[in-house]
Amino acid sequence: MPDRPHYYHRHDLPRFGEIERGAPDLARKFFAWYNAVFAEGTLSAREKALIALAVAHAVQCPYCIDAYSKDALEKGSNLDQMTEAVHVAAAIRGGASLVHGVQMLNHVDDLGM
Amino acid sequence: MARVLPTLRKQGAPLADGAAQRARLDAVPLPRSFAEALRSANLYPLRPTAIEILQINVGKRCNQTCRHCHVDAGPDRAEVMPRAVIEACLGFLERARIPALDITGGAPELHPDFREIVTRGTALGTHVMHRCNLTAILLPNYADIPELLAAQRVEIIASLPYYQARETDAQRGEGVFAESLVGLRRLNALGYGRAAGLALNLVTNPVGTFLPGDQTALERDWKRELKRRYDVDFDHLYTITNMPISRFLAFLEQRGRTADYLTMLANAFNPAAAAGVMCRTTLSVGWDGTLYDCDFNQMLELPVAGDVARTIFEADLAALAGREIATGPHCFGCTAGAGSSCGGAVA
Numbered sequence: 001m002p003d004r005p006h007y008y009h010r011h012d013l014p015r016f017g018e019i020e021r022g023a024p025d026l027a028r029k030f031f032a033w034y035n036a037v038f039a040e041g042t043l044s045a046r047e048k049a050l051i052a053l054a055v056a057h058a059v060q061c062p063y064c065i066d067a068y069s070k071d072a073l074e075k076g077s078n079l080d081q082m083t084e085a086v087h088v089a090a091a092i093r094g095g096a097s098l099v100h101g102v103q104m105l106n107h108v109d110d111l112g113m
Numbered sequence: 114m115a116r117v118l119p120t121l122r123k124q125g126a127p128l129a130d131g132a133a134q135r136a137r138l139d140a141v142p143l144p145r146s147f148a149e150a151l152r153s154a155n156l157y158p159l160r161p162t163a164i165e166i167l168q169i170n171v172g173k174r175c176n177q178t179c180r181h182c183h184v185d186a187g188p189d190r191a192e193v194m195p196r197a198v199i200e201a202c203l204g205f206l207e208r209a210r211i212p213a214l215d216i217t218g219g220a221p222e223l224h225p226d227f228r229e230i231v232t233r234g235t236a237l238g239t240h241v242m243h244r245c246n247l248t249a250i251l252l253p254n255y256a257d258i259p260e261l262l263a264a265q266r267v268e269i270i271a272s273l274p275y276y277q278a279r280e281t282d283a284q285r286g287e288g289v290f291a292e293s294l295v296g297l298r299r300l301n302a303l304g305y306g307r308a309a310g311l312a313l314n315l316v317t318n319p320v321g322t323f324l325p326g327d328q329t330a331l332e333r334d335w336k337r338e339l340k341r342r343y344d345v346d347f348d349h350l351y352t353i354t355n356m357p358i359s360r361f362l363a364f365l366e367q368r369g370r371t372a373d374y375l376t377m378l379a380n381a382f383n384p385a386a387a388a389g390v391m392c393r394t395t396l397s398v399g400w401d402g403t404l405y406d407c408d409f410n411q412m413l414e415l416p417v418a419g420d421v422a423r424t425i426f427e428a429d430l431a432a433l434a435g436r437e438i439a440t441g442p443h444c445f446g447c448t449a450g451a452g453s454s455c456g457g458a459v460a
Contacts, residue, residue: 010307046330076326076335
């Protein structure tokens with residue numbers, strides 16, 4: 001592999017489909033399912049793009065952040081809505097850490113006097 | 114950002130020139146040319162299906178200076194369609210029995226003969242459409258125009274990129290959203306967007322370097338939000354892709370994004386959209402009477418090609434209906450995704 005200045009590169013995102021070079025049947029199933037997930041349903045395609053944007057930040061996937069920032073704009077979301085979605089992700093991540101403080105309290109109560 | 118900016122022409126910018134714009138676009142390496150894309154869709158050479166709309170650009174004067182404007186319109190532009198050209202347009206409209214007249218600019222209201230063009234157009238039994246920026250009608254000398262348009266049952270196609278101020282003002286200038294709301298409420302009060310026969314359609318261009326989303330879904334959101342926030346009604350939302358021409362091209366150049374944007378458009382080529390492009394049903398007339406395949410070719414100074422008359426004074430419907438449409442890399446803007454036209458998405 002040639003030397004690359006960064007581990008992630010935006011030009012790699014459009015190459016996602018190349019994953020089907022191995023296990024092509026699994027790739028086809030994945031992309032068909034993926035496209036079905038994001039189709040207009042009980043939730044609108046715009047709402048799904050906002051969920052994807054939030055999850056992208058939670059899992060800190062650079063490709064997903066690139067893709068769903070653009071997708072959310074294309075679907076008609078605005079900066080306020082997108083920022084609120086990212087705050088939801090941040091709140092869940094922060095809350096997930098903090099709520100484990102109860103486990104800490106359990107230990108303190110168990111070990112302490 | 115400033116309320117009104119100098120146009121590229123006023124700045125003396127090289128991209129004010131149509132040939133310079135074409136040269137810049139032609140220099141972008143693309144996976145395939147537009148002609149090759151048309152060939153792949155069995156549409157080359159591209160020809161009209163029927164001329165159903167005469168679109169006349171009555172001049173480049175405008176009270177706004179939108180950052181994406183493909184016309185490079187603004188208050189400092191002096192081009193205004195002369196009387197002789199207006200007479201030739203109306204004569205052709207009558208003689209060729211074109212069913213629709215689409216009046217564009219600049220802000221068409223600022224043309225001194227705008228009222229007469231409207232009334233004579235409707236008197237011919239033509240469906241008249243007016244491309245409105247929602248704020249020119251608020252200027253003191255033009256306040257009578259909404260009533261005139263309503264009386265003549267003119268369809269209004271109004272620009273509003275977004276349903277809130279930040280995005281709208283970023284594209285159209287500070288304070289434009291608030292003024293546009295005044296314009297919309299004025300039109301609603303006259304029955305536009307509410308009563309039968311008074312069509313008020315909105316146009317949204319993306320506020321940035323991305324494609325417009327699904328027109329039906331966006332229309333649903335725009336209707337809900339404009340009603341809920343401002344009690345504003347309208348009929349349909351048209352999504353229009355930003356064309357890499359004039360000020361949007363200058364914006365792309367400034368950001369170093371011209372190649373990326375054009376490549377995105379080319380990669381999103383949709384044969385169904387190509388089959389429905391507006392140049393197949395529209396004839397465009399420049400302020401000086403020159404004929405073009407569309408308003409975009411007009412701004413690139415790319416007139417109708419081949420062995421046909423080049424001005425409205427000698428226009429011949431039969432010859433024009435069989436012409437080969439002049440195309441270039443900018444045409445990928447009308448064929449990307451769901452397609453784009455003066456009437457919104459086409460596929």
